[in-house]
Amino acid sequence: MFSFSRIFKYIWLFIKPYKTAFFSLFFLALGRILFSGILTGYLYKNIIDTLNNTLISIQDRYHLALLFVIPMAVAFVISMFMTRYMEWVNFRYLSKVLKNIYDYSFQRLMTHSYGFYNNTFAGSLVAKVKRLVKSFETVNNIMVNTFWSIILMVISSTVALYFQSKTLALYFLVWCIFYSIITLFFVKQKIKIDMQRAEADSRMTGVLADSITNISNIKVFSAFTKEFYAFKEVSTFLKDRRYAAWKFSLNRHALQAFLMTSFHIFILMTMISLWSRGEITVGVFVMAYVYFIGIIDRIWDLSSGLTNFMEALTDAQEMVDIFEQNIEVKDLVVPENSRMKEGVIEFKNVSFGYIEEVDVLSNFNLKIEKGEKIGLVGHSGSGKSTITKLLLRFTDVNSGEILIDGQNISNVTQDDLRRAISYVPQESILFHRSIKENIGYSKDGATDEEIIEAAKKAHAHNFIESMSHGYDSLVGERGIKLSGGERQRVAIARAMLKPAPILVLDEATSSLDSVSEAFIQDAFNELMKNKTTIVIAHRLSTIQKMDRIIVLDKGKIVEEGNHKELLEKNGFYANLWNRQTGGFLEE
Ligand code: ADP
Ligand code: MG
Numbered sequence: 001m002f003s004f005s006r007i008f009k010y011i012w013l014f015i016k017p018y019k020t021a022f023f024s025l026f027f028l029a030l031g032r033i034l035f036s037g038i039l040t041g042y043l044y045k046n047i048i049d050t051l052n053n054t055l056i057s058i059q060d061r062y063h064l065a066l067l068f069v070i071p072m073a074v075a076f077v078i079s080m081f082m083t084r085y086m087e088w089v090n091f092r093y094l095s096k097v098l099k100n101i102y103d104y105s106f107q108r109l110m111t112h113s114y115g116f117y118n119n120t121f122a123g124s125l126v127a128k129v130k131r132l133v134k135s136f137e138t139v140n141n142i143m144v145n146t147f148w149s150i151i152l153m154v155i156s157s158t159v160a161l162y163f164q165s166k167t168l169a170l171y172f173l174v175w176c177i178f179y180s181i182i183t184l185f186f187v188k189q190k191i192k193i194d195m196q197r198a199e200a201d202s203r204m205t206g207v208l209a210d211s212i213t214n215i216s217n218i219k220v221f222s223a224f225t226k227e228f229y230a231f232k233e234v235s236t237f238l239k240d241r242r243y244a245a246w247k248f249s250l251n252r253h254a255l256q257a258f259l260m261t262s263f264h265i266f267i268l269m270t271m272i273s274l275w276s277r278g279e280i281t282v283g284v285f286v287m288a289y290v291y292f293i294g295i296i297d298r299i300w301d302l303s304s305g306l307t308n309f310m311e312a313l314t315d316a317q318e319m320v321d322i323f324e325q326n327i328e329v330k331d332l333v334v335p336e337n338s339r340m341k342e343g344v345i346e347f348k349n350v351s352f353g354y355i356e357e358v359d360v361l362s363n364f365n366l367k368i369e370k371g372e373k374i375g376l377v378g379h380s381g382s383g384k385s386t387i388t389k390l391l392l393r394f395t396d397v398n399s400g401e402i403l404i405d406g407q408n409i410s411n412v413t414q415d416d417l418r419r420a421i422s423y424v425p426q427e428s429i430l431f432h433r434s435i436k437e438n439i440g441y442s443k444d445g446a447t448d449e450e451i452i453e454a455a456k457k458a459h460a461h462n463f464i465e466s467m468s469h470g471y472d473s474l475v476g477e478r479g480i481k482l483s484g485g486e487r488q489r490v491a492i493a494r495a496m497l498k499p500a501p502i503l504v505l506d507e508a509t510s511s512l513d514s515v516s517e518a519f520i521q522d523a524f525n526e527l528m529k530n531k532t533t534i535v536i537a538h539r540l541s542t543i544q545k546m547d548r549i550i551v552l553d554k555g556k557i558v559e560e561g562n563h564k565e566l567l568e569k570n571g572f573y574a575n576l577w578n579r580q581t582g583g584f585l586e587e
Helices: 004-052 058-111 114-118 122-162 166-213 215-220 224-276 282-324 384-391 414-419 435-440 448-457 461-465 484-497 514-528 563-569 572-581
Strands: 345-352 361-368 373-378 399-404 421-424 502-506 532-536 548-553 556-561
Touching (some): 004 058, 004 122, 058 122, 058 282, 122 166, 122 282, 166 215, 166 282, 215 224, 224 282, 345 384, 361 384, 361 556, 373 384, 384 532, 414 421, 421 484, 435 448, 435 484, 448 484, 448 514, 484 514, 548 563, 556 563
Parallel strands (some): 373 532, 373 548, 421 502, 502 532
Antiparallel strands (some): 345 361, 345 399, 548 556
């Protein structure tokens, strides 16, 4: 829902640290208008009335009129300086605020949990952050340059005119109010149209980003035509929304122009008639006209200012929604100190489902002793990765609890929890940074020697050395420049470097050929020493030597025991094993 107060809460949050600069903008604007608009209009009046004054000689009129030019020049100069100073104050404070908005958005986005990112396109998030920054700039500039200037201009012109002609002042004020109300009415309607436009824009950005991310899929499946068709659907939707918004503005401009022209004609006729009755002098005529032109100039911007303002607010709204969205996985306000040193893991009556109704795990129980090596097997979709995600608290359990060393994982901070676990996920994504940075990421202040050591253990050293820039080579967005196996080895090296009592490998070697895997296996054995380990693997030979193998089916443990025991049972595991060793690949 669109709500001013919610959005302004954030706008104020960003302005607050610089409120002195912000409010001084309003004072500077006041000074500028008094000097440039109001005072000069009044001096015009004096010059013209002096020139028209038939009671004194032409010579005297000449000198007197010239005298008024001096304050006029001073007013121009002062207002010029004020304008420049105002711009400087504005830019200086604005550049700081915009930076803070980026920082704030970054920080807020990073605290959102795993589930949030599953449901949001990265591309549209980037666009939303950029739009928020742009919105703030727009809102700020419109508040200071348009709204405030119009209010000041209307009030000060009316007051100045009041002393010359009450009738003119009254007409002036009434018309300004009438015009503003009409404008407001239009703007209210436009909010809805603008919301739709913003939504269409986000959708287009999302599809564009998704297609770019999936470029290889599109090429492999020759899906360009299909994708382009889908893209054209969203771009057409955006076109329609945009056209609707512009058409609306067109109608509004027509009405505005009509209101202005009629008032223009009306005020001219009124002034001529007032003059003919001797109620105003030619000087007042000119002064009122100068004010009128000044106001017309600004008030025309009122409606576009208001609509841009609303447009900016609707843009900002999208990001505010994200700021206010519940963070699914939260740290306790007063978290416990972590006591997770040994690595005893216990799942107690854990139930969990990504969507309500459908439980992936229900009443799941599993205890893993300190230093125990566990292999998790089961068909794809049986919930293996889910178990690791719950352990890492990417998402919270629906009921039950998970303990590490007797401590509920939701009682410590997520940082503390994850510090205790070294994790290699099913799909490793790397930063678009050097290999060295990617490996060293798991340990602050890791030395080059440590990084190379870890890479050697993960059998990554050789391929890294053969790259053009060795350890300084960049890996491309998400690590795209590496093969799946290379990426996985980098991820393994990264995990190896991390000093944690628990090790979780989720199909960490799935992209490796059997030979490389056999090599790494030695390193893993080394790595697993003294660590509680959970290994998920399709290739059963990988987990053959584990202390205990848990066989999972539809979120339930159907068998457990070591390799030998399970083969003797001749059940689920034995069946899988026979199929794999019997020359079948898997499942
Ligand atoms: P495994 O790792 O054993 O192959 P997962 O634990 O990844 O299986 O998945 C278990 C079930 O949960 C599957 O049915 C899968 O479709 C579902 N699932 C996994 N991740 C999500 C998610 N982010 N949102 C919704 N459902 C999910
Ligand atoms: Mg999985």
